[in-house]
Amino acid sequence: NAGVTQTPKFRVLKTGQSMTLLCAQDMNHEYMYWYRQDPGMGLRLIHYSVGEGTTAKGEVPDGYNVSRLKKQNFLLGLESAAPSQTSVYFCASTTLATGVKYGYTFGSGTRLTVV
Amino acid sequence: GEDVEQSLFLSVREGDSSVINCTYTDSSSTYLYWYKQEPGAGLQLLTYIFSNMDMKQDQRLTVLLNKKDKHLSLRIADTQTGDSAIYFCAPNSGGYQKVTFGTGTKLQVIP
Numbered sequence: 439n440a441g442v443t444q445t446p447k448f449r450v451l452k453t454g455q456s457m458t459l460l461c462a463q464d465m466n467h468e469y470m471y472w473y474r475q476d477p478g479m480g481l482r483l484i485h486y487s488v489g490e491g492t493t494a495k496g497e498v499p500d501g502y503n504v505s506r507l508k509k510q511n512f513l514l515g516l517e518s519a520a521p522s523q524t525s526v527y528f529c530a531s532t533t534l535a536t537g538v539k540y541g542y543t544f545g546s547g548t549r550l551t552v553v
Numbered sequence: 554g555e556d557v558e559q560s561l562f563l564s565v566r567e568g569d570s571s572v573i574n575c576t577y578t579d580s581s582s583t584y585l586y587w588y589k590q591e592p593g594a595g596l597q598l599l600t601y602i603f604s605n606m607d608m609k610q611d612q613r614l615t616v617l618l619n620k621k622d623k624h625l626s627l628r629i630a631d632t633q634t635g636d637s638a639i640y641f642c643a644p645n646s647g648g649y650q651k652v653t654f655g656t657g658t659k660l661q662v663i664p
Binding site: 442480483486538540541544545547 | 554557559561584586588593594595596597598601603641643645651652653654655656657
């Protein structure tokens with residue numbers, strides 16, 4: 439019962455480098471989300487997906503791309519990292535099957551530093 | 554979009570009650586969550602309330618909702634050091650199971 443797994447947990451990038459963050463869930467959830475958390479700003483939605491093969495923009499999508507080729511995986515890509523993308527990134531998932539009772543299941547986060 | 558505001562910091566003594574407040578702008582929110590984030594971890598669901606309820610109690614937790622004023626509060630009775638964490642208010646804000654998270658309130662419990 440792994441829930442939501444994020445890899446890697448930590449990463450340091452140089453400005454202009456690219457990377458992909460992986461989110462994997464084993465709960466057969468339809469909905470998956472990528473958030474970033476910055477001090478004093480709470481969690482802001484980057485992109486989300488309502489099912490395999492579909493993605494949509496959230497509140498702060500610029501500089502990020504996503505893909506959901508398989509239902510269990512949601513990938514977040516940074517094509518050309520900038521210092522403003524230094525943050526903690528969280529993946530979350532949920533399902534309509536259980537209604538509102540269980541909310542979102544979150545991963546443990548990826549701490550990314552861009553120098 | 555929805556705006557969700559919380560005070561950033563709250564300090565209480567162990568054994569006292571804690572009250573964390575939240576205001577939101579979307580009057581169509583039908584359910585509202587409270588999440589807890591411990592240091593270095595992801596968020597965990599604490600409790601939720603439907604918009605047709607005024608109050609919900611769950612052991613040491615009491616959630617109060619004033620829908621007219623769009624104000625939500627979380628009361629933690631007999632606060633313990635293990636309650637030290639960041640607490641997020643999160644009303645739903647549209648379709649596709651979307652919620653908007655508040656800025657978070659860091660609760661410090663003084664022994």
